[in-house]
Amino acid sequence: MTNITKAINGYINDVLDTGVIYNDEFPTPGSEGVISRHDPSTAKSKTYIDGSEEGTLNIAYWARYKNAAKARETLNDIINAIDNEKIETDEETIYTEAQTLPQFVSTDDKGYTLYTASITAEYER
Helix, strand or coil, X not given: CHHHHHHHHXXXXXXXXXXXXXXXXXXXXXXXXXXXXXCCCCCEEEEXXXXXXXXXXXXXXXXXXXXXXXHHHHHHHHHHHXXXXXXXXXXXXXXXXXXXXXXXXXXXCCCCEXXXXXEEEEEEC
């Protein structure tokens, strides 16, 4: 499923100037930017006799910036860019749908503000 997230993040980078989207965690305690995480939910998948596969997974995007407005706007741009999109790679076709708008999570002791938003990705291989 990492290839699916990688393909979606690549698409986001093609249409927006978000910089690197990190996987699972921010690289340093003082990092600003965006990460993607697979939500802890059931990953539905079906495998067929011909070897093809269909599945669904949820992906959360987290933005961490000193400027709360930038965190919210960055996630809003990401959600708008990938809502109801069809992303095709050599291996799969991915359909994305926004599930939540950017939501405030917290402000840490260093003054960085965290926001999150999530999508659902359905894929066919």
